[in-house]
Amino acid sequence: MLSAEVSLYPQKTIRASEIINDAIQSLAQQGVSYNVGPLSTEIHGTEEQVWTGIRSLFDRASSAGEVSMVVTLSNAASED
Known part of the structure; x- marks a missing residue:
């Protein structure tokens, strides 16, 4: 398993939130497990799923x- 914490920063735009939300929707199409936070998105899955999601x-x-x-990437086991 692999986990990633990802933050996107669109540059030179007033549509940053729209761009970020659209990008996050692409994760649903990949079938990867993810959690959206206020400043970053966590992605969890196999190495292939996480790299594909990123x-x-x-x-x-x-x-x-x-x-x-x-x-930020981690291959450490989750304590959940």
Whole structure:
């Protein structure tokens, strides 16, 4: 299992929230487990699912213009 905490920062736009929300919707299409927080989104799954989810987020957001992404990855077991 792999977990990622991802933050997207659309640049040079007044539509940042719209771009972020649209990018998050791409995760639902990937079938990956995710939790949306106020400042970041957590993605959980197999390595392939998480990497595909990260790529999907970035691709969708960058299709709207310039974007920065911050990702923290962990392969540590969850205590849930």
